[in-house]
Amino acid sequence: MDFGTVIDAALSAALGPQAIVFALAAIGLNVHFGYTGLLNFGQSGFMSIAAFGLAVTVVTWDLPFWLGIIVGMLGAVLLALVLGVPTLRLRADYLAIVTIATSEILRLIFGAVEFKDTFGGSNGLTGFARTYQDMNPYGGGVDLGIVSFSRNDLWSITVGWTLVALSCLLVFALMRSPWGRVLKSIREDEDAVRSLGKNVFAYKMQALVLGGVFGGLAGIFHILKQGSAVPTDFNTTFTFYAYAALLVGGAARVFGPVVGSMIFWFLIAGIGSFFSQATSGADPLLPDWLMTNTQASLIRFILLGLGLMLLMIFRPQGIFGDRREIAIDGR
Amino acid sequence: MTESPTTTSEHDKHVANAEGAVLRADNLIAGYLPGVNILNGADLYCQPGELVGIIGPNGAGKSTLLKALFGLVKIHEGSVSLKGGDITNQRADQLVTKGIGFVPQTENVFPSLTIEENLEMGCYQEPKKFQERFEFVTDLFPRLGERRKQRAGQLSGGERQMVAMGRALMMDPSVLLLDEPSAGLSPVLQDEVFVQTRNINKAGVSVIMVEQNARRCLQICDRGYVLDHGTTAYSGTGKSLSNDPRVIELYLGTLGQNTDD
Amino acid sequence: MRLAALLAAVAGVLTLLAPSAALAQATPSPTPPASAGAPAAVNPIVPGANITVTLLDLNGGKGDPKPVPGVGLTVLKDSKDGAEVGSQTTDTKGRVSIGIEGNGTYVVELDPKTLPDGVKLSGNGETVKTVEVKLASSNFVQFQIGAVVVQDASLGSKIVDGTRSGIIAGLLIALAALGLSLIFGTTGLTNFAHGELITFGAIATYIFNRGFGLPVVAAGVLAVIASAAFGYLQDRGLWRPLRRRGTGLIAMMIVSIGLALFLRSIFQYGFGGSTRTLSQYVVQGRQSYGPIDLSHKEIAIVLVSVITIVVTCLALMRTRLGKAMRAVSDNPALSASSGLRVDGVISAVWVLGTALTGLAGVLLAVQQQVNFQMGFNLLLLVFAGVTLGGLGTIWGALIGSLVIGLMVELGPVFGVPASIKEVGALVVLILILLVRPQGILGKAQRIG
Amino acid sequence: ACGSSDSEGSSDETKAAPAAAKGDGTLTIGTLLPQTGSLAFLGPPEFAGVDLAIKDINAAGGVNGKDVVGVKADSGDTDSGIAPAETDKLLKAGADVIVGAASSGVSKTVVDKIMSAGVVMYSPANTSTDFDNGDFSKPDLYFRTAPSDILQGAVLANLLIEDGRQNVAILARQDAYGETLAKEISKNLKNAGSTVAANVLYSEKTGPGDSQITEVADSKPDAVVLVAFEETTTIVPKLIQAGVGPKNVPTYFVDGNTANYGKGDAATLPDGTLEGTKGTIPGAEAAQDFKDRLATVNPDLKDYSYSAESYDATVTSALAAIVAGDDSGAAIAKALPSVTEGGEKCDSFEACAALLKDDPKADIDYDGVSGPIELGKTGSPTAASIGIYQYDSKNKIKPVKYIAGKI
Amino acid sequence: MAAELSEARAALAGVSNEPGAPKPDPIVKGSNITRTFGGLKAVDVEHIEIQRGVITALIGPNGAGKTTLFNLLTGFDEPNEGDWSFNGKSLAKVPAYKVARRGMVRTFQLTKVLSKLTVIENMRLGATGQRGERFFSAAFKSLWSSQEDANTTRADELLARFKLDAKREDFAGSLSGGQRKLLEMARALMVDPELIMLDEPMAGVNPALKQSLLGHVKSLRDEGRTVLFVEHDMDMVRDISDWVIVMAQGQIVAEGTPKSVMADQRVIDAYLGAHHDTDITEIDVADLEAEAEAELVAEAEENKS
């Protein structure tokens, strides 16, 4: 058993591009749900529309990369507006279903054979990431002993963590302001806020757009770091996991989503690496009758599920949350 | 002595007189969050057939005290006993079986149930009694009878209060805990509530009521407590309390004293 | 239908014969030059790469297909104007086989003048086929004669079929939705592990059926009981302690996401990744009942689910448990103050809810066999059904689910691409919620 | 074959990558294959193929004097999105060649990552035609032993025409695999003169609903082609229910679902259900001998899909490393086409290695258990043989014949 | 200034005691406002005018439609028909937040505190025209911090007056029932409204505090604000209101000065009850019972006939 490898796998997942995608998406969810109380379960919809905005612009329409980025982000904003106008008056749980439905509709459309010429069908689109990859200034990867990254990942994590840091800064600045206060109030009771002369709808819309933009960033970053836009990447499971990451870190906390995503990926990769080592080799730590190598990779999901449950049971407010807040909404 | 009670002597008084009480709480320390105590050694007893009033400033812990008695707030220290048996931290529904009824201050109706169903919940454990009790309650609040099929969530504030009071009366309890039963009711109904409470009490039910309509409360109760900062600050008969200058200063104020000027 | 079967059988026999016949006559001989008019007795299949055409007159599907002899066919390289590779006249079997060099583009041309009187090519009578040859053996090409004309199914029959499927799908969703709605309505828990409860019912059926060798019906009954027990244990072991600690609803929702992942992986761990079949009722054809075709298992599914749903709904309306559930849902503390055993009510709800959901799993297993993620795949539609009807309302869950089921299956009739047919239902869901934000049967709340 | 002719093939990315210096001396074969998710059923035979190959290679003396090392990772499915993280794990472990992924969709999510790390991505089961086009059309660092669906589509269409089917309905799963294969079959059918009665796709997640089955039935086909994975066990009963089951209409399977469905198999259908149904699987006959040998690494193996392709991918990588005298990804990639095309034929690692031992400059042409494997211009097999199988009354497949083709 | 204001009150002297009587200087004017729920006519107001600069009390039995009228006037509910204006401008169909911005702010009978915000944050939220509430200036603290400080100072003053200063940093969700009422009222005052509409502001507030708050309400009036409140506490109504409007079954049934209204026999019968001024203990319970019995007998007889 080589614990170095386990730690390396876990750490590089926690610091790597996949965790960044989750962090960005979860920051968006934090704005939606954590601060404003909008139960958006369609974050993957925002991601997919931005991702395909970029991919379609570059691949299908053969237009410049940077225009693609703009189209992608505008796509996310537009989705927020189109979704928000009719649905923001829905109660939280209804909004959740509408957003899930919307993201599924988008995913299905992006993957439909009928629109294969535009969106590439279920294979998705590739070949839009050249510009991004060409900007890579690094000559090679790094190896820090306990964790190492390839050249491409190094570039992605540089870009990605910068984006995350900027996003956190923006969220921090906004949420300590009176604007953020209005959002938090809307989360508690819309009518009260309305009675004080605030245009609740406008604020919710601003929050929806802002969170959607973070979602869009996540989507764009996701397809850039892997070089392909595949519709099935943007399914609801992703949103569920992003929520899990958010709440593990602590909702309505600036660093909650970031730390949550890191922990989430640390666990997935770490547990996976541990068990795959424990069951492989000539004389595995865990005998074959107990667990085969194939079953070992399931164990990580079993343990991840279990871990998520235990964390919420013993620290329902998440890592950064405030216990007092949780006590208030206990039924 | 009764003229200048201090906190410690309040406790002595309590120990001296609480013997044989139907419901008795000793030195309760309780709160919602770990480390923050709302009740700091509150004492209370209620002799059989007594009507006890609790008054006190907002946030003094009156509601918390009732909830603690009824098992809805965790008691860290101290004890509650019913007819001599210990009931500290027992579950609310068990206490209902033992004959305690409770009307909370807020959120005291089931919004999605109709009025009739709300009242039915009052005698959930004895559905047979429903018809008889229902007639009694609708006599008291005719409006509830008229609107029996309306969902409680649509009712006006006062109407809800009627439903809440009605639900407690459906239970036919031996000890009744009321948290501001008259709040939000029109004056005529407030009087009605006080009179009916007195009537119920006369019929042998021990009643502990928290009230902000303090004068009325002190008028009808046998004994009153003034709660402040989670402890029993003063206690005595209703009359003695309403004339106690310190109580007036701390709590009663002078509004309505000189009505006819 | 019978005709098709017959055809198939004949074709099958032919297929089995064909290769052996070809082998038997594998006399290497160069392609004889085309001798127009006189049909060759037999055109052997050329070894190596070749293009083979068999002209058969299907006669509109009436009777056996008849070979059409004496028709001239020419193979050209690359295009119509390319070099001629070979030319032959169909033999008594209607066959020509022309040797070619290897991979490349070839054009096969049929000489329409040589067609016997009264024989016409089907379709638009195209006499030229361009093929991309990749195989080093026979490359078969077809010219259709007397092909069966398939009438498009009428809109009416499509609607009838769609409605039947929609109702069955809707009823299965409704059973699960009822379970979800009960649990949500009473505890406020948005249970993302609900799909796994469906799977649980299905897998339990499989285990009782295949593992213990019980008949499917008995296995189904046991599976429902097992589901109920599972629900009870889940509540006792997980949700009740959480409620005791005053865990918030959102935290509980995340717990349910964790639980879903946990259970799904456990199922896969034990059950494996593939779809498995029950021992009975797997293959069943449909019979006609008036305009509707139904198989026996579909009838059984409809009856079982309708009866269960109606009985449950009526029971919930009539009994005290129904009211107690709504009371607990509104305000657990006040319910306790009224003497309700809140935990008891919630346990009862879990037992009932998981039993219903388990039943959905059992019926789904009969309908489409058993897979470790079958419930998870259905979850979105279950949620959609519950929401559409109005969260927490019992009849609403039923109506919402039926609407969703119908929309999914009827959508393709009205132009939703079948490959993404869920889109139709989801769009309808969104539209209805825009008009009635509280769901079909939900009630608006009072302000102030 | 000559190894140098492909030098312009390595993409810009490879060049930019850390100068793909000489390997570390040990050939490390990573496997990125499904252990979880909806494709998990494809995993065991593929893992077994790789394991067996490594065993054989090491038994024959390893590569460049050292034993080959295997590391495993789970590709999951496209839903779980774990493939990138798992790939990292393999790259960390120093993999020079990554055998995987099984699904074309998953492959696409990691192919950039793997190639830019200077590692060979070598899929035993990607059949999507996409990997013949665009960016992947060069034999850079992406290879596969599974023939592209172009060939299977042609063979299956040819089979249908041969059987006299004139009006064929295709029911396919909607993913990279199903869509392209269905497209190829349909294209070839139309070219050859047959009608395509219906081309119906269903969601890979939930399987076909009744509306799709009805669409197939309503088109009154004289044959049905079912392009599916393991959901076949749920689809066949539905087809039967709608009156278009294998008993009523001749049915054809493809490599995704041509497996045994009899007693004792992972998935079963009632006896006789599939009798007469035909299916195609790329690859030469999985000889009983090979199956027996697979049993030595995984005695529970029931299904053999892509086991031969996985085996061959591993063996050819090892041979390429020997030819190049270097185990780095770039070197292997350069040598790979030459060990599979032209030259002295050999059909096992032992035999090929022996040839190379005698003459390090020898030009060999490995023909493996899965077929002749000629990795042509696109890094995909240009020639392959495709087996046609038929079901007996016990739902077991029996080979009927093997058809060789070239793209 | 004060003289001018007492003028407003004095002007009321000339107003007739008819329901819906016109006022000399109305701030709110409405007519034909109806709202039905199913078959129930919850509000059916023919005409209503609220005098500027005075304290008007709205009283009536439970379920009379007072809260519903508040909801309608402030845009939280939509009437079946009706039109009303504030400061001469029509408010029909104007959304709630705009109503509040025009200077007409209400509180809720069932309190709506923002549980997970602290008390002081609740207060700050009330302030209007905050620069920091605009998205584009929010991210830059320098743009709004001075305004925030000013608001905080004002909020602290109010909190002190409402005896909530000790709870300043606590979550509003942890306040007691009475404290919530206080917070809600204080927060509404942060809006700095022209007309403040209080729905049972003193229900559950302890008498001593109530008394001191009454002084505060009066000073609001003296600052030039108009106050409209619903209350069941007659001591309070009598003490501070300049004008009383009585609603029953959705309609305005009486208006007038507190004295005259409370002397109105119909109001006493329907609302106040015979004993509202007497000490309950002085009523012999036996008497009451006899009274109730007699009523019952009478009713029974009525039913018979």
Ligand SMILES: Nc1ncnc2c1ncn2[C@@H]1O[C@H](COP(=O)(O)OP(=O)(O)OP(=O)(O)O)[C@@H](O)[C@H]1O
């Ligand atoms: N759920 C809760 N969580 C935390 N603190 C609470 C909670 N409920 C009440 N408190 C605090 O406990 C103290 C006492 O509250 P309680 O409701 O008992 O007061 P009260 O005497 O009934 O006042 P009122 O007359 O205003 O109803 C208050 O300071 C309040 O802030």
Ligand SMILES: Nc1ncnc2c1ncn2[C@@H]1O[C@H](COP(=O)(O)OP(=O)(O)OP(=O)(O)O)[C@@H](O)[C@H]1O
């Ligand atoms: N959303 C609703 N649906 C149905 N009925 C309603 C609704 N809102 C109010 N009502 C009914 O309208 C009537 C008037 O209610 P309202 O709340 O205005 O009374 P109120 O005068 O404020 O009474 P209280 O003094 O008790 O607060 C009540 O009978 C109530 O039941």
Ligand SMILES: [Mg+2]
């Ligand atoms: Mg209280």
Ligand SMILES: [Mg+2]
């Ligand atoms: Mg009211």
